[in-house]
Amino acid sequence: xxxxxxxxxxxxxxxxxxxxxxxxxxxxxxxxxxxxxxxxxxxxxxxxxxxxxxxxxxxxxxxxxxxxxxxxxxxxxxxxxxxxxxxxxxxxxxxxxxxxxxxxxxxxxxxxxxxxxxxxxxxxxxxxxxxxxxxxxxxxxxxxxxxxxxxxxxxxxxxxxxxxxxxxxxxxxxxxxxxxxxxxxxx
Amino acid sequence: xxxxxxxxxxxxxxxxxxxxxxxxxxxxxxxxxxxxxxxxxxxxxxxxxxxxxxxxxxxxxxxxxxxxxxxxxxxxxxxxxxxxxxxxxxxxxxxxxxxxxxxxxxxxxxxxxxxxxxxxxxxxxxxxxxxxxxxxxxxxxxxxxxxxxxxxxxxxxxxxxxxxxxxxxxxxxxxxxxxxxxxxxxx
DNA sequence: ACCTGAACACCGTTCAAGT
DNA sequence: ACCTGAACACCGTTCAAGT
Numbered sequence: 264x265x266x267x268x269x270x271x272x273x274x275x276x277x278x279x280x281x282x283x284x285x286x287x288x289x290x291x292x293x294x295x296x297x298x299x300x301x302x303x304x305x306x307x308x309x310x311x312x313x314x315x316x317x318x319x320x321x322x323x324x325x326x327x328x329x330x331x332x333x334x335x336x337x338x339x340x341x342x343x344x345x346x347x348x349x350x351x352x353x354x355x356x357x358x359x360x361x362x363x364x365x366x367x368x369x370x371x372x373x374x375x376x377x378x379x380x381x382x383x384x385x386x387x388x389x390x391x392x393x394x395x396x397x398x399x400x401x402x403x404x405x406x407x408x409x410x411x412x413x414x415x416x417x418x419x420x421x422x423x424x425x426x427x428x429x430x431x432x433x434x435x436x437x438x439x440x441x442x443x444x445x446x447x448x449x450x
Numbered sequence: 451x452x453x454x455x456x457x458x459x460x461x462x463x464x465x466x467x468x469x470x471x472x473x474x475x476x477x478x479x480x481x482x483x484x485x486x487x488x489x490x491x492x493x494x495x496x497x498x499x500x501x502x503x504x505x506x507x508x509x510x511x512x513x514x515x516x517x518x519x520x521x522x523x524x525x526x527x528x529x530x531x532x533x534x535x536x537x538x539x540x541x542x543x544x545x546x547x548x549x550x551x552x553x554x555x556x557x558x559x560x561x562x563x564x565x566x567x568x569x570x571x572x573x574x575x576x577x578x579x580x581x582x583x584x585x586x587x588x589x590x591x592x593x594x595x596x597x598x599x600x601x602x603x604x605x606x607x608x609x610x611x612x613x614x615x616x617x618x619x620x621x622x623x624x625x626x627x628x629x630x631x632x633x634x635x636x637x
Numbered sequence: 638a639c640c641t642g643a644a645c646a647c648c649g650t651t652c653a654a655g656t
Numbered sequence: 657a658c659c660t661g662a663a664c665a666c667c668g669t670t671c672a673a674g675t
């Protein structure tokens with residue numbers, strides 16, 4: 264297993280990036296949080312690109328695990344679908360943060376390619392999981408399921424963004440309810 | 451009327467902020483675009499906060515005018531509702547940019563208060579306009595209209611964000627169609 | 638193996654001073 | 657009124673040196 268420091272850097276970097284983005288991420292603050300000097304970070308991650316890509320990779324890996332924990336085939340697909348927005352809700356609860364993928368999507372033009380690639384995996388994983396759940400929970404065709412999956416993913420990300428802008432998780436809850444009323448998410 | 455330089459700065463700043471955010475907005479590049487030195491910008495806008503707030507204010511003012519141009523009472527509410535996503539589509543067409551409000555919502559923690567306030571006006575204006583259009587175009591109750599208006603606004607913003615992350619306007623169109631299929635937007 | 642002080646080149650921001 | 661030079665603060669990065 265890796266050293267604690269390396270893990271601590273990644274954890275702090277993920278939290279910082281979910282609040283300030285890739286551009287807003289800076290080695291000196293990060294180092295202070297971890298309890299080392301900024302120069303020491305470069306021992307674990309040669310460049311900011313390396314750190315960003317590692318954090319983004321870990322982010323989708325963790326997301327994959329969480330989603331598989333909610334549902335990975337079998338019964339309970341409807342409940343899983345209902346629980347999905349909570350995975351986004353948790354970031355808001357945790358210091359009004361947002362999804363790394365959302366923030367970095369906004370930062371698209373300023374993102375190094377390796378980071379971009381890991382970030383796109385997060386979206387793919389969420390859409391793939393939603394597609395599978397929708398296939399199991401509804402009688403929609405596969406193509407319709409994927410289309411709906413993308414719509415749900417984008418809409419939930421948008422709701423999270425709006426909630427952050429008002430620093431109010433209640434906004435998120437109301438928006439998700441709105442999606443259910445409208446039929447985007449099953450009631 | 452104000453000087454050309456002041457207007458030029460605001461135009462360039464708005465475009466830059468829609469691509470790089472408030473944090474990514476920088477005086478030196480801005481100045482080069484306008485044809486003055488970076489220090490000269492401070493004559494027109496004492497601080498970055500002043501520039502940001504002025505740009506954000508102008509942004510919702512322009513948005514208000516555009517929306518009122520699409521529909522401001524009278525018939526054609528359904529067509530207006532159908533045309534709404536195009537106001538977001540245009541930013542993507544224009545160099546894969548996104549809504550200033552979306553980018554700055556992500557940047558919430560790093561945003562000075564005056565900028566935050568102007569940005570929140572943009573959301574209010576969009577929601578208010580959508581609420582009025584929905585009231586005219588559907589038979590939903592006023593409360594339901596506002597709730598749906600917020601849902602539409604958040605979802606369209608999310609769709610724009612996802613389209614930018616893939617640098618593909620087609621993604622936006624597909625997502626909007628997905629919203630229509632699901633019933634979030636009227637077909 | 639892991640960390641640091643000091644320095645480097647760079648860049649956005651500010652302000653006193655120019656015309 | 658309008659603009660600028662130059663200093664300032666801060667950034668990612670490097671590297672020789674420390675443990």
